[in-house]
Amino acid sequence: MSAARQLSRHLKELRIHLCQTSSASKGAREFIQANYTTLKSANPEFPILIRECSGIQPRVIGRYAFGREEKIILSDMSSNEVDQAINSLAAGPSTN
Numbered sequence: 001m002s003a004a005r006q007l008s009r010h011l012k013e014l015r016i017h018l019c020q021t022s023s024a025s026k027g028a029r030e031f032i033q034a035n036y037t038t039l040k041s042a043n044p045e046f047p048i049l050i051r052e053c054s055g056i057q058p059r060v061i062g063r064y065a066f067g068r069e070e071k072i073i074l075s076d077m078s079s080n081e082v083d084q085a086i087n088s089l090a091a092g093p094s095t096n
Contacts, residue, residue, distance in 0.1 A: 007043050010092040013063040015049045016074075017056050024075040025058040031082040062089035070094060 007014065016032065018025040032050060040048055058074035060082070070093055072085040 007039075007046055008090040008092055010064055011046075011062050011090050012065060013047045013049065014086065014089065015051060015061040015063070016059075017051045017053065017061070018058040018074070019054055019056050020052050022055065022058075025056075027077040027079050027082050028058040028060075028074045030079040031086075034079060035083065060085055060089060062093075064093045068093055 016028060018028040018032075020029075036048070036050070040046075058077075059071050060074055061069055061071045063069050070089060072089065074082055074085060077085065
């Protein structure tokens with residue numbers, strides 16, 4: 001799985017927000033259960049924050065230099081789609 005790779009030098013922090021029970025967060029929960037240990041082992045000094053909150057819309061937030069942040073909504077995504085979203089953030093900030 002690509003989650004095992006090093007996260008980009010552009011990315012300073014990764015936050016994942018999800019609900020412990022909602023079906024919309026199922027893919028995010030599965031991604032964390034299957035990949036968190038590997039991802040953290042590949043990036044031991046990198047801050048990866050998991051925040052659980054009842055009823056919250058699942059999302060992943062990447063923080064870059066100068067406080068710039070980008071968010072991707074993870075509602076109803078599969079574990080593989082969550083992985084793709086994280087890889088998208090790791091590739092660097094969008095130029096919009």
